[in-house]
Amino acid sequence: MAQASDDFRRGIGYMLLSTLANAAMNAIMKWCSNLYSPAEIAFFRQAFAMIPVLGLIMVSGGPGLIKTSRPLGHLLRSIVGNLSLACIVAAYRYLPLADVTAYNFTSPLFLTALSVPLLHEKVGRHRWAAVLIGFVGVLIMMRPGSELNVGAGFAVAAALLAAFAMITIRHLSRSEHPLAIVFYFTLFGTLFAGLAAVPHFVAPADLAAWGLVILIGCLGGTAQYCTTMCYRYASPPVVAPYNYVTLVWTVGLQFTIWGTLPDMAMIAGALLIVASGLYIIYREARRRSYVTSAETPQQASD
Numbered sequence: 001m002a003q004a005s006d007d008f009r010r011g012i013g014y015m016l017l018s019t020l021a022n023a024a025m026n027a028i029m030k031w032c033s034n035l036y037s038p039a040e041i042a043f044f045r046q047a048f049a050m051i052p053v054l055g056l057i058m059v060s061g062g063p064g065l066i067k068t069s070r071p072l073g074h075l076l077r078s079i080v081g082n083l084s085l086a087c088i089v090a091a092y093r094y095l096p097l098a099d100v101t102a103y104n105f106t107s108p109l110f111l112t113a114l115s116v117p118l119l120h121e122k123v124g125r126h127r128w129a130a131v132l133i134g135f136v137g138v139l140i141m142m143r144p145g146s147e148l149n150v151g152a153g154f155a156v157a158a159a160l161l162a163a164f165a166m167i168t169i170r171h172l173s174r175s176e177h178p179l180a181i182v183f184y185f186t187l188f189g190t191l192f193a194g195l196a197a198v199p200h201f202v203a204p205a206d207l208a209a210w211g212l213v214i215l216i217g218c219l220g221g222t223a224q225y226c227t228t229m230c231y232r233y234a235s236p237p238v239v240a241p242y243n244y245v246t247l248v249w250t251v252g253l254q255f256t257i258w259g260t261l262p263d264m265a266m267i268a269g270a271l272l273i274v275a276s277g278l279y280i281i282y283r284e285a286r287r288r289s290y291v292t293s294a295e296t297p298q299q300a301s302d
Helices: 002-034 040-062 070-091 097-104 107-119 123-140 150-172 178-200 207-233 237-260 262-286 298-299
Strands: none
Touching: 002 070, 002 097, 002 107, 002 207, 002 237, 040 070, 040 107, 040 178, 040 207, 070 097, 070 150, 097 123, 097 237, 097 262, 107 123, 107 150, 107 298, 123 262, 150 298, 178 207, 178 237, 178 298, 237 262
């Protein structure tokens, strides 16, 4: 029993470290968004992420973990995931850090909606209601009646693409090791972003600038490592809610670096999005556990 409790706490600890690494990486990408193209920032993020990713592979079992019989599946996952990353970086040119993070939390809403046609899952009225409420939060953040916000468009597109990436991961995870999925995403992303960055490549000006772009990748790889480890010690329904701590770190970094705080529209919309995401996590956990309870599948998924 003590071991289970220790694993529970360790899983949450890894998730919290992952949220901190992600928030710090996003802050640096925002800082660099006016210096480099989205493709170049994506290249730095993927290329230097290889350092912790390769380290994790070596300590977890070696190169045998990345053997695959599904290269096309990894290619598709990488294309979608890296397009999402490029859209996030583009959004940082137009929006505050916390706004982009809040929009990114709509991915579970898109995932729930897309799971019906793409994964043939049943989504009941409770989860559909949560999806609709979450998108009301998006509309509030977009401030209807104001000028069209290009950054919001990029941020929502990034969340939609991330949902597609999650679906490809679900398919790949049936036969592929999690580290193989991370490795090929990082490898293909380095190649794609590197090629896209060539026409407008701007070399970092000095050692400090190189340090920042290297840190982007190392933080990204560290976040992937921590996420991988957290799911080794605790189930997704236990640790997934802690992912929303990213928004707390992000608001703190935005205030510390840029001296600004989210406005009321962003706060209200973000709260609706986070509440909807948490409720979807709760309903998903309940649906998966119906076999050990007196509920019917219909009761668990409505």
